[in-house]
Every structure is written in C-alpha cells, then in structure tokens.
Amino acid sequence: MPAPHGGKLQDLVARDLPRHDALLEESTKLTHQWVLTERQICDIELILNGGFSPLNGFLNQADYDSVVSTSRLVDGTLWPMPITLDINDESFIKSGIQTGERIVLSQDGEIPIAILTIGDIWQPNKSLEAANVFRGDPEHPAIRYLNEQAGDWYIGGSLECIQLPVHYDYPGARRTPAQLRAEFDSRHWDRVVAFQTRNPMHRAHRELTVRAARETNAKILIHPVVGLTKPGDIDHHTRVRAYNEIVKRYPAGMALVSLLPLAMRMAGDREALWHAIIRKNYGATHFIVGRDHAGPGKNSKGVDFYGPYDAQELVESHRDELQITVVPFRMVTYLPDEDRYAPIDTVDTSVTRTLNISGTELRRRLKVGASIPEWFSYPEVVKILRESNPPRPKQGFALSLLPENLNVSTRQLSTALLSIFLQFGGERYYKVLDRQFGNNDILRELINDFVQAGSGLIIPSDVTEVKGGLTNVYTVGNSDDADIKVSGTDSSVFDIVQRVVLFLEDNGYINF
Helix, strand or coil: CCCCCCCCCCCCCHHHHHHHHHHHHHHCCCCCECCCCCCHHHHHHHHHHCCCCCCEEEECHHHHHHHHHHHHHCCCCCCCCCCCEECCCCCHHCCCCCCCEEEEEEECCCCCEEEEEEEEECCCCCCHHHHHHHHHCCCCCHHHHHHHHHCCEEEEEEEEECCCCCCCCHHCCCHHHHHHHHHHHHCCCCEEEEEECCCCHHHHHHHHHHHHHHHHCCEEEEEECCCCCCCCCCCCHHHHHHHHHHHHHCCCCCCCEEECEECCCHHHHHHHHHHHHHHHCCCEEEECCCCCCCCEEECCCEEEEECCCCHHHHHHHHHHHHHHHHEEECCEEEECCEEEEEEEECCCCCCCCCCCCHHHHHHHHHHHCCCCCCCCCCCCHHHHHHHCCHHHHHHHHHHHHCCCHHHCCCHHHHHHHHHHHHHHHCCCEEECCCCCCCCHHHCCCCHHHHCCCCCEEECCCCCCHHHCCCCEEEEECCCCCCCCEECCCCHHHHHHHHHHHHHHHCCCCCCC
C-alpha cells in the first residue's frame, strides 16, 4: 500500500479527538462563525479526514499562489488544485476578523465542524486562477462558479477538527482514508485499482474495470463522487443504488464500493492529477484515468475544453513522484455475434460488427421509455434509472402564460387548461399556481419541485426571469421567443387550449 501523499496521512479527526470536548466548548465562545457553503463542506471533509493530504487546512496565500502558478505547494509538494475558503459576504470581512484569530466553521449554522486559525486574508487574482487552473474559457463551469458564485475574498489557515460534516445517507459506505486503508488490510488487498466515476455504471464499465484488475493483478475500488459534480449529472442517490446493484455482478471478492465526498471542478488534466493523489491517500496503488478525464465536454462553439489524452499524459508524467500507477481507460465495445465485450483498439470494425449506445442515446431512450438492451446494461440498473428518469408521459411540466402577449383572460385560460387536463385523467397531478411571490428564488424552487414530482403546473403570469436552469418549463404567448407561440388567429380560449394540447402531445407529455 502506498504511503499517503507527502508521507503522512493528515487525519485531523484522529489527531484532534483527545481535544474534542475542549474544541467544542471553545467553538461556542468564539466571536465569528462562518457557515460553510456546499462546496466548502466537501472540501473541509477531505481536509479533515486526510483525503487531501498533505493539507491540514485551507491554503494560505503563498501556497495558493504557488499552486495556481506551478501546481505545487511552497515546499515543492505536487498539488494541482487551489483549496480555498472563499468568502462571499463582504460584511463578514468587515466584521473585524484578522490574522491569528480563531473562527468556527459550521454546517448549516448549527453544527460546528472545525476551528480555523486565520493565517491570511486576501483578494485573489481570479483571472489568473481561471487562466492557469481552468485554461481561461469563460464558459468553463469552474470559471463560471469562480466569477458568479465564489467570494471575492479568500481566507487561509490551519484547521482543528471538531467533527466531520454530517451525512444522513449511506453512513456505512462513506469510508475515510484511514477506514478504507484498514479495510484493504483486513482483506489482504495489497494491490487496488481505483475507478473514478460521476455517472451510472453499465456493462461496459464492469468489463473495463475487470480487465484493468486482471491486467494489474489487483482488486477494484469503485470510488464514485457523491459531492458536487457537473451540473445536469444524475443525482448521487440514483447512482449509488445503481452501483450497489452492479457490484453484485463482479467476481466474488473482487470489488468494493466506497463513496467520495468530493466537489469536482471539472478541471481536466489538473483534476485527473488531483484525483490520483486523492486515491493514493485512500490506499489505491493503481488509478484508471479515462479519455478526457474530468473534462466538462465542449463549449457553446463545439470546442473541447481539454484534449482527449491531456489527463492521461499529465498524470503519467508525474508517475514516479505520485507513486501510483496509471491505468489508461481502454474503451470497450460490444460484439453481438460473439456476445462479449472487447477493447475497441483490438477489433477490426471493417469486418466485425459492433454495437454501442451513447450517453445521448441512453438519455433519449429513458426520456421516451424505449427499450434498453441487456447487452448494454443490467435490468436492475435500468429499473433504477427509469425510476429516477421517467419517460415524458410521466414527467412534470409548467406552463407560464404571458398576459401581455395574449388576447384572452389568463384566469379563464388557466381554468380551461386545468379542466381539459383533468378531463384527460391519468396519474399526473395538475394545479394552477396563481399566488404572487416576491422572492424569485422561492418561486424557482417551487416550480422545480412541482415539475420534478411529475405535476402539471399552470402559471397565469410571466416567469421568464426564473426559467433559466429549470427543465420542462414553457412560456405561452405570441412573442417571438415564446415556447408555445400563439398566432393572431388564435383569438379564443379554445384556440389557445388546442395549441397548447397539441404542443404537449407532440413533445410526449400527453398520449391519446
């Protein structure tokens, strides 16, 4: 088993356990408290449990500058990702906090997680961070987060652990590095190949990981991310249920699932290097690095944020220093005439028939309820995905009626639509949401909740301002940008209802 990165596992939980009661009492008396953001909750958990060894706190300014510029800490240790406590509340900065002060960091403002001794307070050069760490494309999700959500001030300093963040789901599967290393020891696993994933696993993933394990004479750690991933990814509850099913399909004693509370940055090659360090800290000896590993895909112009092999090349270039062996991801394909999978680079596709289903095609099949063959995925996994991704007839939707664009009463139109929808019957719940909301965030959350629950929502007002980021929300009006465009000839409530119903039928929400 490899030594942790930097030579020592920075397990602050174990280190500070003898002082737990004193630290907890101190936390109640400290003047300043910072409520951790969702990303910071992920980061602090991996600092405290040693997953981010050799870090023992959030980076100070010197280490931050060094990491941004050279992918190394000031002492020369390889570390590619800036881990910072960003502050998005100007009043907190102006409240009198200063270097040397001790502040409590809490979860939800209620659970004290750690005490931070402030080492530095500074305003970072976000443009430099964006360019060096994420390659500068303003459409990169990490750069968008940096510019739109991250605070303009950073605080660095060492941490003392009170407790790990609280999770109410999957307590037995959230192993710390110390626990996972002990698990490997108890199983006599001295060679472990780690597999990083933020997506559900199907038969091809099972085949490639089994091949990787056999080629390296190792066991398999399925180590999925259950912190923050790419916007639009399948939720971790659905994925974990799928992982727990597919692990049953591995040879007995070959594979283990453990969950990683990581906030991904989708930083391509730098992120792959970071992932390798984390897996080394968790005790893995080998790490599968995929094609375009941790890349966010393409920008709006169709240009890849990263090259397909950038990640593999960067991690391999640090192989000796990392002391973890890179296993390149070998794409496999299904051979229907032989009923087996094989690496695509070993198949002459000019003479051998192959089959594959892309991620886009899989989403389409889930959306319309089309069949997903067993050669692609196991029935138990497909069932789980269908439960969380129902086909269009079972999905919810919201209709926003644009009052200034319609020649009829939105109240009467709402009543007519509700009556027609109820006449159709079915399992979908329908509701007219005619309340006024002064807070757009509450309105957005409410619309999203109804839609995700499979309801049909009719809103007799313009919700264009909150529509961004929501799915299955459509505007009804005669403006050019309306989703359901009403022409000048649609002069009555009945005409508009007919046009709306036809739109919903064409898009699969209603089947006659």
